[in-house]
Amino acid sequence: MRILFVVPYVPNLIRVRPYNLIRYLAKLGHEVTVVTLQSSPAEADDVARLAKECHRVLAFDLPRWRSFWNCLRVLPSSRPLQSVYCWQPQMANELAALVGADTPFDVVHVEHLRGVKYGLALRELHSAVPVVWDSVDCISFLFEQAADQTKSGFGRFITRLDLNRTRRYEGEVVSQFDRVLVTSPADREAFMGLRPSGLPKPPITVLPNGVDLDTFKPDPSVVREPATIVVSGKMSYHANVTMVLYLAEQVMPLVWAQRPEARLLVVGKDPSPAIQKLATNPQVVVTGTVPTVTPYLQQATLAVAPIPYGAGIQNKVLEAMACGTPVVVSPQAAKALTAVPQQDFLMGETPTAFAAQIISLLSNGPYCQQIGDQGYQFVRMHHDWHQIAYQLVDIYQSLQA
Numbered sequence: 273m274r275i276l277f278v279v280p281y282v283p284n285l286i287r288v289r290p291y292n293l294i295r296y297l298a299k300l301g302h303e304v305t306v307v308t309l310q311s312s313p314a315e316a317d318d319v320a321r322l323a324k325e326c327h328r329v330l331a332f333d334l335p336r337w338r339s340f341w342n343c344l345r346v347l348p349s350s351r352p353l354q355s356v357y358c359w360q361p362q363m364a365n366e367l368a369a370l371v372g373a374d375t376p377f378d379v380v381h382v383e384h385l386r387g388v389k390y391g392l393a394l395r396e397l398h399s400a401v402p403v404v405w406d407s408v409d410c411i412s413f414l415f416e417q418a419a420d421q422t423k424s425g426f427g428r429f430i431t432r433l434d435l436n437r438t439r440r441y442e443g444e445v446v447s448q449f450d451r452v453l454v455t456s457p458a459d460r461e462a463f464m465g466l467r468p469s470g471l472p473k474p475p476i477t478v479l480p481n482g483v484d485l486d487t488f489k490p491d492p493s494v495v496r497e498p499a500t501i502v503v504s505g506k507m508s509y510h511a512n513v514t515m516v517l518y519l520a521e522q523v524m525p526l527v528w529a530q531r532p533e534a535r536l537l538v539v540g541k542d543p544s545p546a547i548q549k550l551a552t553n554p555q556v557v558v559t560g561t562v563p564t565v566t567p568y569l570q571q572a573t574l575a576v577a578p579i580p581y582g583a584g585i586q587n588k589v590l591e592a593m594a595c596g597t598p599v600v601v602s603p604q605a606a607k608a609l610t611a612v613p614q615q616d617f618l619m620g621e622t623p624t625a626f627a628a629q630i631i632s633l634l635s636n637g638p639y640c641q642q643i644g645d646q647g648y649q650f651v652r653m654h655h656d657w658h659q660i661a662y663q664l665v666d667i668y669q670s671l672q673a
Contacts, residue, residue, distance in 0.1 A: 296661035417581030456608030593647035
């Protein structure tokens with residue numbers, strides 16, 4: 273198939289969903305043309321890496337001033353800021369030319385709410401080409417949680433400003449594509465609740481995230497460090513900041529009361545000042561940006577994800593499980609998983625319950641190994657990018673006239 277893949281940010285090793293879908297579609301023999309936006313010179317390396325993985329990559333510059341101007345223009349309207357943040361007229365014109373060329377694409381794939389405006393424009397110009405919108409998450413579902421729970425003052429302001437706009441907009445556009453993709457049943461359910469009464473049921477399919485099993489895997493040669501707990505993610509993202517502060521301030525003191533030797537590793541790029549401050553505790557290590565998180569997952573005794581709010585599947589959980597590392601998660605992180613609690617992973621709802629699960633793993637090596645092995649088998653069976661790419665191709669082919 274000839275696939276036009278539109279993504280409003282450069283796919284890379286951190287933006288794993290578009291990066292791996294593109295890679296694995298190409299590995300299956302499909303011709304993938306990627307049109308994307310780069311916001312900094314540093315992303316040129318990501319563009320070059322992606323170009324080696326697929327047929328063609330066209331990258332357009334999106335300076336910060338343009339995103340700011342886009343948002344400023346729609347502020348008096350009812351449009352959500354997310355829907356225009358990545359609008360770039362030059363890219364829109366190029367997309368129109370590509371889809372209108374003599375050799376047509378079989379399908380257009382547009383990612384995220386930030387890319388939806390491109391998809392709608394292409395639907396209007398060239399209705400014969402099916403357009404798939406990969407929403408990834410239901411953003412209004414995420415905003416509903418963040419508006420009350422985020423520790424970031426700016427994040428709370430933005431989510432409250434954009435929540436009602438986003439809720440209305442997602443409810444309108446979800447029925448305007450040939451297929452809509454989300455990463456979890458919870459996001460699908462959230463979208464179903466947004467559609468205005470009387471409108472037909474939107475065509476929403478759950479396409480989960482996967483794991484690069486060549487990168488994230490157990491390493492038998494690595495000896496796990498005793499009493500070492502790892503939490504990972506982009507540490508400037510408001511949900512991750514809230515998660516880590518909750519972990520450090522409410523959960524870990526309960527763990528240290530019984531296991532004072534326990535170490536907490538906070539692994540991820542761009543840690544906020546509040547997270548950096550945690551490193552004043554000698555039992556806490558804040559790494560900042562690392563080349564890859566894999567060694568930290570392979571060496572830790574266990575991984576944790578006490579996520580207070582969020583949408584979609586948490587890649588950090590899947591990656592840890594793929595490394596054979598036992599994981600303790602919050603109920604919010606568990607919502608998107610089809611794995612079995614207390615078998616494939618452990619779950620704790622309150623600080624006391626969460627700490628108790630950590631201590632149970634630290635105190636019982638065979639049990640720790642058992643949970644890690646079960647999680648590993650689950651990810652291999654249900655979250656292999658290769659199999660997910662096959663599922664996506666089936667979705668594309670079902671849309672062919």
